[in-house]
Amino acid sequence: MQLDKINIELLIHKQLRGEISQDEQALLGEWRLIPENEIYYQDLVEIWNQSKNVLSSSLNFDYRNAYNRHLNKLSENNTQEVKPKVLSISLLRKIAAIFILGLVAMWWFTSGNQIKINTPGYHLLAEGSEIYLSENSTLGIDSKDNRKVYLDGQAFFKVSRDEKHPFVINANSGKVEVLGTEFEVNERGVFVKKGKVRVSNPQNSQSIILVENENAQFESLNQISLNDENQFNWFTERLAFKNTPMSKVVKEISEVYNVHVTIDDNSSETNCLFNSKSLCKLNLHEVFDVLSSAYDCNIKETSHGNYVITNLKCK
Template identity: 25%
Template sequence: MQEIDKIISKLKQHQPLVESDYKVLLNYLQHDGNEAEFKKTLSSHWSQVCDDQDLVLHEPDDLFYKIYHQALESEKDSTPKVISLMGWVQRIAALLFLPLLILSAWNYYSSENIQELADEVLSIQSPIDSKTRFFLPDGTQGWLQANSSIQFAQIDNKERSVQLDGEAFFDVARNEKQPFIVSTNDFKVRVLGTRFNVMADANMAVSKVYLEEGSVEMLGINNEHHTLLKPGEEFLFDKKLKEFSVNTGLQEEHIAWTKGILLLKNKTLKESALALEKFYNIEIEIADKELENMPVYAKIQNEQIDEVLEYAKLILPITYSIEKPIVLKDGTFTKRKVVIRKVN
């Protein structure tokens, strides 16, 4: 504890930490309860350890993760290149899963959501009611949509590869010697460094890729070439027909979810219901099938589902009822269910 007190003293005096400090800190944080204790210490000295540069961090936890990340980077620079799986787990655990708290459903996402799947394979799973910010070992970062996951192995010398189930936005660190490949059940996306969104939800009839900047190559699951995308273009894959097309896409429509915005533009009520189910973690039933193809346009941010439904009643010929969750035998609850009906 004396060595930790010295580290805190350095932070209070705005002195840089050295490699030996980081080693002490990493060893200390490996023991149960020490992470919470160190955060508590940072909080009690917040006004002293937070210099002008760190004011943008806003909270003691933010400074903790910044220090922890620097410690891991120091460890990486001073150790051999052959790294064990646990080394990768420690790195990913420290790479700051900081969900953006825009909606009440968004919550803190910690390293406990990282699971060891098999030898040298890791998984990041986003909860059903939370969007998650992620950072990968190669410097790539992005957002993982609610109830989505990515799996990845240790980076080799040839390529960087992740498997996506659901939806994610990637800001890929450029490396011309190591292409970055996102694999889904329907296609692959191959890039060197760029920003793009992939929607590959198993429950959707069409999977999509939207390119914000740079360029990407679209491949089949057997690596056959499909097409190259330019910025502003979207790739659509029809799962039933096994066919793809390329259109001009709208940036806001594809990227809005990373900012806590649900954008419904020229969507049918059925499509909108699916989007709302994911956004609010609820179940929606359209009782009158003739309503399913009714067009919807809406931009939703910071509204509760009850407010959204009340607004929908004002502009659409619908009414709704909300069924309370039911307690199941195992003690869990069903989702809140919304039933939408036509106004008589």
């Protein structure tokens, strides 16, 4: 092979992909000795490296329209999968409220007309709201009004917004109505971040409207301002990382999924900083997918529940 006959771009490409042979490598090295050639080489390297992520950042797709089209198709086909009518309408509602509901003690499910969910984890309700149910908790959805739910236990809610039709959560110690706002609830009471929420106590039919930065306890229904909103963030901050060293990320994943994840000794860079929105909706393998695509690393299960990350490289 002579230098002027070879396909230099191809050699450079092979080099970039790590598929270059020793002979070709030597040839390329010789070619690069000429300063002009070296500039060209650097340009192609730059184009190749920079092009890796160009399209992902500018592309943005919204699933809602596609999902609605799919629902329409299903109802046209008139198969068993036809959805209750309320579905497609509610999907257009903007998700507007976030809150946590944690009500201990037993809840007596009075009416039989409920759809019950008792699998812990993430669920999407038919009318568009999302919940994350804790262990040993049950959520009942009123079969006639799917924005009326009954909770026994603890759950995180993200409620779709519908001003005309409040989302009502019943629990034995209190009742919470979402009026189109953002708020959080725990076993003691309610904390409102934005907007308005009505909290009532069914025992004495007392009710109270809370506004921004106020909280109330179900028992007394006294309004109190709350300073420490962090105590309510137990859910939303789970598996959300901001400049977190990988060693810590791995530790938290191990805790949440009850597994043992380690980084192998050859990956010296355990202090890569990881950034991510909360991964709490994903299952373990999806979380691994995110990590391995972020760092080009491999994750292997060595024995049951034990995982090792190899070849970790900071970017």
